[in-house]
Amino acid sequence: MEYINKTKVKYGRVMSCALDGIQGTLVEIEVSLLPGLPHFEIVGLGDCAVRESRNRVYAAIRNSHYDFPQGRLTASYAPAWLRKEGTGFDLALALAILIASGQLKPAEIDCPCCVFGELSLTGRVKPLPGVICRAVACLNQGISQIIIPQDNYYEAVEIEGVNSLAVTNLRDAAEILSCNYLERMQHNNKIPNKIEYLNNKLSISEKGNSLLNDDSLTLLSKLSGQKKALRAMLIAASGWHHSLLLGSAGCGKTTLARTVPLLLPDMDHESARSVTMVHSVAGKLPQGSGLINRRPYESPHHSVTKVAMIGGGTNPKPGLCSLAHKGVLFLDEMTEFTSGVLDCLRQPLEGQFIDISRHNYNVRWPADFLLIGAANPCKCGNYLEPELQCRCTVESVRRHLDRISGPLLDRMDLVVEMRRLSVQDLTGTVNRAISCEPALEARKKVSQSWIKQYERCSNYGLPPMLNGRVDNTNMVKLFEMDDKLLNYAAGFADQLGLSARGYIRVLRLARTISDLDESRLVKKCHVAEALQFRLQKPV
Amino acid sequence: MSMNYNIKKLARAIWYVQLCRSNHVPTLLQHRILRCAGGLDNIYEIDIKQLLERISVFPERCDKCLYRHCSDCCIELSTRENRFVQERSNHFIAEWQRISLRKEAADHALLHQNDHIFPLCVTDHEYPANLGEVRSKPAVIFCSGPDLTAFNQTHLKITVVGTRKPSPYGIKVTELIVEELSPYNVAIISGLARGIDTCAHNTSIKHSCMTIGVTAGSSDIFYPYENKELQTYMSKNSLIVSEHPPGTKPMKQFFPARNRILSGLADIIIVTESPENSGTLITSFFAAEQNRDVYAVPGNILQKTSSGCNRLIIDGAVLLDNPRQIIDDFKLVRESVNNHSFLTDKPKASKEAFSVEEMAILRCLGEQSMDTDVLVQKTGIDVNRLMSSLSILELSGEIICRRGRYFLTYCSN
Numbered sequence: 038m039e040y041i042n043k044t045k046v047k048y049g050r051v052m053s054c055a056l057d058g059i060q061g062t063l064v065e066i067e068v069s070l071l072p073g074l075p076h077f078e079i080v081g082l083g084d085c086a087v088r089e090s091r092n093r094v095y096a097a098i099r100n101s102h103y104d105f106p107q108g109r110l111t112a113s114y115a116p117a118w119l120r121k122e123g124t125g126f127d128l129a130l131a132l133a134i135l136i137a138s139g140q141l142k143p144a145e146i147d148c149p150c151c152v153f154g155e156l157s158l159t160g161r162v163k164p165l166p167g168v169i170c171r172a173v174a175c176l177n178q179g180i181s182q183i184i185i186p187q188d189n190y191y192e193a194v195e196i197e198g199v200n201s202l203a204v205t206n207l208r209d210a211a212e213i214l215s216c217n218y219l220e221r222m223q224h225n226n227k228i229p230n231k232i233e234y235l236n237n238k239l240s241i242s243e244k245g246n247s248l249l250n251d252d253s254l255t256l257l258s259k260l261s262g263q264k265k266a267l268r269a270m271l272i273a274a275s276g277w278h279h280s281l282l283l284g285s286a287g288c289g290k291t292t293l294a295r296t297v298p299l300l301l302p303d304m305d306h307e308s309a310r311s312v313t314m315v316h317s318v319a320g321k322l323p324q325g326s327g328l329i330n331r332r333p334y335e336s337p338h339h340s341v342t343k344v345a346m347i348g349g350g351t352n353p354k355p356g357l358c359s360l361a362h363k364g365v366l367f368l369d370e371m372t373e374f375t376s377g378v379l380d381c382l383r384q385p386l387e388g389q390f391i392d393i394s395r396h397n398y399n400v401r402w403p404a405d406f407l408l409i410g411a412a413n414p415c416k417c418g419n420y421l422e423p424e425l426q427c428r429c430t431v432e433s434v435r436r437h438l439d440r441i442s443g444p445l446l447d448r449m450d451l452v453v454e455m456r457r458l459s460v461q462d463l464t465g466t467v468n469r470a471i472s473c474e475p476a477l478e479a480r481k482k483v484s485q486s487w488i489k490q491y492e493r494c495s496n497y498g499l500p501p502m503l504n505g506r507v508d509n510t511n512m513v514k515l516f517e518m519d520d521k522l523l524n525y526a527a528g529f530a531d532q533l534g535l536s537a538r539g540y541i542r543v544l545r546l547a548r549t550i551s552d553l554d555e556s557r558l559v560k561k562c563h564v565a566e567a568l569q570f571r572l573q574k575p576v
Numbered sequence: 577m578s579m580n581y582n583i584k585k586l587a588r589a590i591w592y593v594q595l596c597r598s599n600h601v602p603t604l605l606q607h608r609i610l611r612c613a614g615g616l617d618n619i620y621e622i623d624i625k626q627l628l629e630r631i632s633v634f635p636e637r638c639d640k641c642l643y644r645h646c647s648d649c650c651i652e653l654s655t656r657e658n659r660f661v662q663e664r665s666n667h668f669i670a671e672w673q674r675i676s677l678r679k680e681a682a683d684h685a686l687l688h689q690n691d692h693i694f695p696l697c698v699t700d701h702e703y704p705a706n707l708g709e710v711r712s713k714p715a716v717i718f719c720s721g722p723d724l725t726a727f728n729q730t731h732l733k734i735t736v737v738g739t740r741k742p743s744p745y746g747i748k749v750t751e752l753i754v755e756e757l758s759p760y761n762v763a764i765i766s767g768l769a770r771g772i773d774t775c776a777h778n779t780s781i782k783h784s785c786m787t788i789g790v791t792a793g794s795s796d797i798f799y800p801y802e803n804k805e806l807q808t809y810m811s812k813n814s815l816i817v818s819e820h821p822p823g824t825k826p827m828k829q830f831f832p833a834r835n836r837i838l839s840g841l842a843d844i845i846i847v848t849e850s851p852e853n854s855g856t857l858i859t860s861f862f863a864a865e866q867n868r869d870v871y872a873v874p875g876n877i878l879q880k881t882s883s884g885c886n887r888l889i890i891d892g893a894v895l896l897d898n899p900r901q902i903i904d905d906f907k908l909v910r911e912s913v914n915n916h917s918f919l920t921d922k923p924k925a926s927k928e929a930f931s932v933e934e935m936a937i938l939r940c941l942g943e944q945s946m947d948t949d950v951l952v953q954k955t956g957i958d959v960n961r962l963m964s965s966l967s968i969l970e971l972s973g974e975i976i977c978r979r980g981r982y983f984l985t986y987c988s989n
Contacts, residue, residue, distance in 0.1 A: 264959040265948040454980035565964035
């Protein structure tokens, strides 16, 4: 952003930002115009999209009624060792060229400004993925002004401390750069629909972000016969317990899993920001949307590959388990997933993040999802159905469930056995008036139990965590269980032949059940109820 | 010496069985040839061509034939035997004389010399008397176990059969019957299959009662594999019987044939639990054919798991509601000093110990087994309280959960 007014040195410099996972790194874009035959080169480890930007920038500059300078033009992206990808540097490059050729004289203010945006051939500025991540990176680097495409305005505006200046074309951006600080601050008032957007946002937050629309109500009413399963989902949502649903085809496993995001409390600002960042990098953010405030729900088909599940690729992209961050990852037909894909989930289940290491990058994506698996209990699917004859042998039933590896099964706190609804149940659901009362009440219960759990953690000086996340070392202390109860539970576990892990799972569940029950201490009946959700071995 | 003899006999038995099988020799003819030869020991020496000619051309002059033990081979040949002698005997005779087959069998026998398998043919006096009465009995059986005398000396040989996928009720009934009968010097015969069979064997071993397994494959092949331990134990300590030479894997068509040995070995058959269209019913049809008494344990008419048993009772099987009935019917005398009787010692749960909710659950389950959701509907108890009551009942042993449904452990109340 400085113009060195010497006749021989024609040089321009603009800051931009490259992405590495969801972390951003500042990139300095320098352009030097030297005498010689017309030539335009970009150096600094750019990928194809970066090299192609030469053509876009050339056309955009000409079509915005600027002159493209004659001579030998060299653009350098520093740090030069960092791989850069994508189209986000177009706008910065064009501005740097304008500065170098003397057509744009940036205002001499000490407040640095970061620029990102893709250019169309006419000079229009197009939206980008990952703008919110870049904004966060700028904030962390002490840059307080960013020039961004107007379509990305609402996601960047959520980052407080960074002044986002939305532009629609190259001329706009050039104009801002030449303005002084005050003029820049007034720029955003020109953005259309801003008032409407803010009003809309306000009304959403006033409604308590209630996501219970008609669709979800029909969902819940369909399940009114499945008492045990609904109870299980309530517990899963309250304590962040990963669950496995077992049942024949058509017994409502998928429908049940879809209710879980509805039961989860609204995300706080920080969670919403991290969710939006992941979605933004993946390019999954709807155009013109701000922060995501719906809990994500991902249900991949079982043919999903490892990379699609955990992320990766030539240019790092977040996988499904990161897109489901703070929400629900639902694996339908869990036994049909390849074992490699399932076992990849072990790290995120343990640490709530996933590390991807390839030869040219190391990234860490957040992956704090609630895993809900659904599977048929046996090959023919009718193992749990009293009316239908299941021809599977005990051995084949065992083999069927063995497709989910032991370590993964160990992380499933809840196992629910479901069966198809009978005709009476179905008529019951049709006749019953659809009301959102039970759903709203369940949601309220979950929120209350979350508050209780967080309070308990803060009492013991631990970071806030839900019961499903508590590790063994803190458990006995945090769960406020006395020896009598532990002995009682151990007796149960012994009688049922539970493993040590199984025993711990029961304790966790019992704590969540007691939180739902608004009881300070865990009672025997809570342990007894928790036992109903263990995995029963086929006999 | 005896070891050598055993291997020699095993080699001959393997050779004979395989030869007969590959040539489709009718069972009755197999018996005839063995009788003429006077057992397996001299089987290599007989002139099979002459023998076949004699018994086919001059059945009425058989009393003058050269071979010993020829008392019953004078009966006229059946149509199947006739057809065999006329159409396929040439090939059979040629195969009979091939030395290579005998060598192969000897090698085969040597391979299994440590498995303690001893063959018994129809002429051997140890051949189980019950099975001897059966017309379609196997010509040779392969036994593994210490010896047959213990089996022959038992007062009553009982075959206990049932479904492979039993309900808790079926398991309970089987345990109860075997336990009650075990002190009376009986032998419990079963098929070493999953479910009721395994339960019957295990219970009799637990109460040190003689037990015999009849496998569909040979006795050294573990099927189902999860019964490996049980099968190994039984081949060392009691007895496993099979009609196949060692190393034969079970095939689908072997199972019905196995069932005729199951019923043939026994004096009576008890079917503890069987749905309709079950292999168990094949066993009971064989039993009826072989004039064995069939006892069937009745079951809940609302559940399909016992419909086969109920059908048997309709068709004339004896309704078995108390194992004492068998003891009285056969005037069994208690031999072991074990005075424990299951029926008298059955824990009577005091009704006062249960809460109102638990009683309601027990009442509902008394009608029929059901799952949690149906129980919620029937009892009207909240699902969370219901589930904790279910756990408590389950742990106190009153109910049991199978396939997501709850059953009463003692179906009498």
